Amino acid sequence: MLPAPIPGLEQPASGPLVDRFGRAHTYLRVSVTDRCNYRCTYCMPAVGLDWLPRAQVLSYEEVARLVRVFASMGVSRVRLTGGEPTLRRGIVDLVGMIARTPGVTDLSMTTNGHALAARANDLAAAGLTRLNVSLDTLDPERFAAITRGGNVAAVLAGIDAALEAGLQPVKINCVVIAGQNDGDLHAMVDHFAGRPGTQLRFIEYMPFEGNGGQKQHVPAAELRRRLAERHTLTPIERQGGGPSRDVRLDNGLVVGFISPITEHFCDACNRLRLQADGSLRTCLSRDDAPNLRDLLRGGADDAALEAAIRAQVFGKVAGHEAHVDGDFRVFEGVMTRVGG
Ligand code: SAM
Ligand code: SF4
Numbered sequence: 001m002l003p004a005p006i007p008g009l010e011q012p013a014s015g016p017l018v019d020r021f022g023r024a025h026t027y028l029r030v031s032v033t034d035r036c037n038y039r040c041t042y043c044m045p046a047v048g049l050d051w052l053p054r055a056q057v058l059s060y061e062e063v064a065r066l067v068r069v070f071a072s073m074g075v076s077r078v079r080l081t082g083g084e085p086t087l088r089r090g091i092v093d094l095v096g097m098i099a100r101t102p103g104v105t106d107l108s109m110t111t112n113g114h115a116l117a118a119r120a121n122d123l124a125a126a127g128l129t130r131l132n133v134s135l136d137t138l139d140p141e142r143f144a145a146i147t148r149g150g151n152v153a154a155v156l157a158g159i160d161a162a163l164e165a166g167l168q169p170v171k172i173n174c175v176v177i178a179g180q181n182d183g184d185l186h187a188m189v190d191h192f193a194g195r196p197g198t199q200l201r202f203i204e205y206m207p208f209e210g211n212g213g214q215k216q217h218v219p220a221a222e223l224r225r226r227l228a229e230r231h232t233l234t235p236i237e238r239q240g241g242g243p244s245r246d247v248r249l250d251n252g253l254v255v256g257f258i259s260p261i262t263e264h265f266c267d268a269c270n271r272l273r274l275q276a277d278g279s280l281r282t283c284l285s286r287d288d289a290p291n292l293r294d295l296l297r298g299g300a301d302d303a304a305l306e307a308a309i310r311a312q313v314f315g316k317v318a319g320h321e322a323h324v325d326g327d328f329r330v331f332e333g334v335m336t337r338v339g340g
Contacts, residue, residue, distance in 0.1 A: 002318040003267045011314040017073040017272075019282075019316040027271040028075045029340070030063060032094065033083040034276045038112050039148035040134075042175055042205055042216075043335040046148060058278045060090065062296055064097040066274060069305045071103035075272075079132075081110040081340050083276065092122045099127025108132065110173065110340055114151065116158025124165040131162050132171040132201075137181040138191055146180065159198065168197040171256070175203045176218045185226055193253040201244055201256035206284075208335050220245070220259035227255065260284070266319025280312055285320030 003021040016024040035051050036044070058066070067078060078098055085091055086109075099107050106129055113133040123131075135155050137143050143152040162170045172192060176182050185202075192198045204217040224247070227233060233247040236254065243265045244256030257263075273281040278293025295308055 001267060004318075011310060013310070015074070017070075017075065017310065017313050019313050021316075021318060023267075023269055023316075024074065025270050025272050025313055026075055027077045027079070028067065028070050028274060029079045029081055029271060030067070030274045031081050031083060031276045032063065032085050032091065033057065033088045035087055036082060036084040036112070037087060037114060038084070038150045040112075040136075040150075040175075041146055041148065042177060042208075052277055056277050056293075058274075058276065058293055060094045060097060062278065062293065063094060063274070064101070065296065066278075066292060066305070067098050067104065068101050069302050069309065070272075071101050072302070073306060073309070074103075076103055077106040077108075078104055079108045079110060084112055084114070085109055086111050086115045086119055092119065092126045095123055095126040095128050106130070110134065111158070112147070112150070113155035113158035113162075115154075117154070117161040120158065120161035120165040120167060124167050128167060130169065130171070131167045132173050133159050133162065134173045134175070135159075135188075136174050136177070137184045138187055139184065142181060142184070146177070159195070163195070163197045169199045169254075170197060171199045171201055173201055173203055175205055176223060177205050178216045178218050180216075182218050182223075185223065186230060189227065189231070189249065189251075189253060189255065193249070193251040199246075199254040199256065201258055203258040204261045206260055206335075217261045219262040220257040221262065223257060260320070264319060269319065272313065280309065282313055282316040283320060286317055 003023065005020045006022045009020055009022060012018060018024050034049065039046055039048060080095070095107065098104060107127060108130040109123065109128055110132040111134070113135065116133065133155065136146050138152060140152045143150055159170055174188060188200060192200045202220065202223050204220060207214060224233060227249070232250040236246040236248055238245065243258050245259070245263070246254055246256040248254050273284070274292070275281055277291065278296065279291045281287065290308070290312055292305065292308065295305060
């Protein structure tokens with residue numbers, strides 16, 4: 001069920017960042033670049049994209065200022081993403097800047113892990129608290145096919161480095177693509193059960209304009225059924241309003257299911273997305289994104305930025321429509337710009 005507007009609720013001028021459905025937003029994903037060294041089939045076209053010109057991408061000072069404004073309205077959790085965040089020069093400096101922001105208590109990153117081995121220690125020292133690494137299969141050839149050229153050994157080395165740097169838990173994001181890697185479920189589980197400090201999350205494939213919009217998801221219920229053929233699944237109570245529904249397997253591994261298509265979580269959505277060009281996306285599915293960068297560069301003070309953010313968040317849609325009548329609609333835009 002999608003939430004209904006709360007009758008009589010007016011846009012607040014202070015306090016938590018709520019929308020007209022009464023949802024308070026405490027979590028901000030920041031895409032620091034739209035560029036990537038991989039070309040995952042579910043994320044972007046084989047030829048890549050016309051990357052944003054540098055001048056259109058937020059500078060670190062601009063990101064840090066916007067994060068400060070968001071934090072003053074109750075955003076306490078920030079995740080850096082992309083494109084590939086480890087590719088952006090000086091990313092460790094940005095981590096340090098955001099980690100020092102009053103009110104930000106949790107600073108994480110989602111990465112493809114390719115360049116992580118060389119950076120994990122510096123990221124942890126700068127104040128990163130947690131990491132998600134995307135890995136859809138352990139099979140080198142299948143991995144190279146899905147990522148169009150990726151190196152699974154480099155990613156596994158990155159995960160090891162993150163664990164050694166104390167960035168735990170390292171959550172492994174696995175997008176399950178029907179007919180491609182859904183046969184790797186048990187191999188992934190067995191591997192990460194043997195790597196203390198990791199958790200595994202299976203994500204339903206989302207149809208975006210940027211990936212051709214095909215229907216390729218495997219329902220989370222089907223994944224749970226397949227896991228239950230070999231394991232006992234004990235549900236873990238949800239914490240923090242995140243989208244993952246977690247279970248603990250009898251081998252000790254925590255496995256999460258993120259199911260935007262078949263078991264959407266829009267009613268509890270607490271997230272906002274700042275895209276690399278400074279536009280604020282309030283729902284993953286919609287390109288409703290007025291540009292905060294232009295306001296910033298036009299000389300807006302913090303009060304003007306806050307007012308613009310509050311107005312946009314208050315007007316947020318109830319949710320995406322991927323699940324309407326068991327059908328789905330294609331999400332607007334390209335994932336590498338949105339940041340996942
Ligand atoms: N490059 C980094 C990475 O791959 O982790 C960060 C950016 S990526 C866009 C963020 C997350 O979105 C990744 O975990 C990726 O697997 C996921 N993702 C991308 N396209 C998706 C899609 N069509 N459906 C589901 N998840 C997707
Ligand atoms: Fe790059 Fe991440 Fe998109 Fe793959 S999912 S192409 S690694 S941004």
